[in-house]
Amino acid sequence: MNSFLNEDDPYREWTRTHQAGFVINSYPNPTSNYLMLHTAQCKTINEGIDPGSPRTAYRKTCFESRLEAVDWAESQWPGALKQCSRCHP
Numbered sequence: 222m223n224s225f226l227n228e229d230d231p232y233r234e235w236t237r238t239h240q241a242g243f244v245i246n247s248y249p250n251p252t253s254n255y256l257m258l259h260t261a262q263c264k265t266i267n268e269g270i271d272p273g274s275p276r277t278a279y280r281k282t283c284f285e286s287r288l289e290a291v292d293w294a295e296s297q298w299p300g301a302l303k304q305c306s307r308c309h310p
């Protein structure tokens with residue numbers, strides 16, 4: 222697991238080198254109010270709606286496998302993890 226906050230270059234490097242990985246987007250301090258699971262290639266968390274804006278103003282917690290990502294979220298915030306409707310992780 223790698224977590225990126227205000228570190229766009231290392232985050233972009235991670236998604237580039239882990240294209241089969243998964244990313245949970247959250248507030249800088251994750252809460253049950255917003256936890257969104259994406260594939261590492263999802264446009265929403267890469268280019269976003271504003272391509273020039275920082276990608277890691279929201280925390281990106283990155284995982285090698287979907288199971289690892291779900292376990293991380295469920296163990297701390299049961300039932301809170303949402304699935305992105307665009308990339309269908």
Ligand SMILES: [Zn+2]
Nearest residue numbers: 259263305308
């Ligand atoms: Zn997505």
